[in-house]
């Protein structure tokens with residue numbers, strides 16, 4: 606849908622989830638944003654119920670993407686990879702931009718995103734925090750400068766409910782590190798060491814995933830050289846940082862030409 610004024614109309618998918626609630630709460634306190642609608646899975650207990658104050662009682666959770674995509678400038682999706690194909694179809698049909706924050710995406714999901722980006726503006730980010738976006742750039746620069754003699758290990762900690770590992774953010778940081786070295790992450794990643802693994806492979810990038818408590822997401826990228834180490838670290842204190850970043854991305858994305866965008870574009874980080 607074309608932008609009509611400086612207010613951005615947002616449709617929230619996964620509205621009853623942890624991220625969905627954080628996004629709706631952030632919309633409520635930002636006069637530049639309007640909540641166009643809130644989607645939940647068909648059969649979800651919230652469907653038909655009001656979203657609640659400060660929104661009008663007529664604004665209820667619904668399960669039909671189509672009308673919401675037409676009514677929204679930007680959809681924001683924090684749901685499940687299973688839902689992605691139908692969501693992208695609705696966004697393309699309704700000519701709505703979309704910010705995709707859902708993680709656990711596989712190559713075939715990225716192919717769907719690339720196809721949709723021919724019709725609508727799409728921004729997909731495994732981590733919508735502005736701090737992590739900058740961290741990824743710092744990691745790429747450090748990997749490029751230090752070279753393959755420095756071992757790279759990426760450790761992440763998330764709350765006990767998280768279902769995918771390594772986190773999408775850890776993989777994005779690994780991708781940034783690999784890009785800095787000019788290699789493909791798939792060919793150098795070590796995921797989940799256990800037992801007699803043998804010595805560390807030179808040039809590999811290792812991942813370790815911790816799960817527990819309510820941690821919103823801690824990521825440490827370790828560069829280990831002979832006799833010295835560097836750690837680049839980001840700590841998320843709560844989900845609001847992801848909600849704020851997703852909404853900043855949505856405001857930036859509204860009205861852009863069709864194409865695939867990333868958080869680097871939102872921050873105006875120069876191309877490498």
Ligand SMILES: NC(=O)c1ccc[n+]([C@@H]2O[C@H](COP(=O)([O-])OP(=O)(O)OC[C@H]3O[C@@H](n4cnc5c(N)ncnc54)[C@H](OP(=O)(O)O)[C@@H]3O)[C@@H](O)[C@H]2O)c1
Nearest residue numbers: 619621622623624646683684688706707708731732733847
């Ligand atoms: N990019 C980032 O910065 C960032 C930050 C945090 C989280 N995430 C990712 O965002 C996703 C959601 O995280 P969360 O913590 O908010 O999870 P959550 O609390 O489980 O919320 C997910 C919501 O999506 C709903 N949902 C699931 N399948 C759906 C479908 N097919 N259609 C419509 N709604 C559906 C769920 O409904 P039910 O409860 O009925 O299943 C739930 O309300 C995860 O992939 C997570 O890793 C990304």
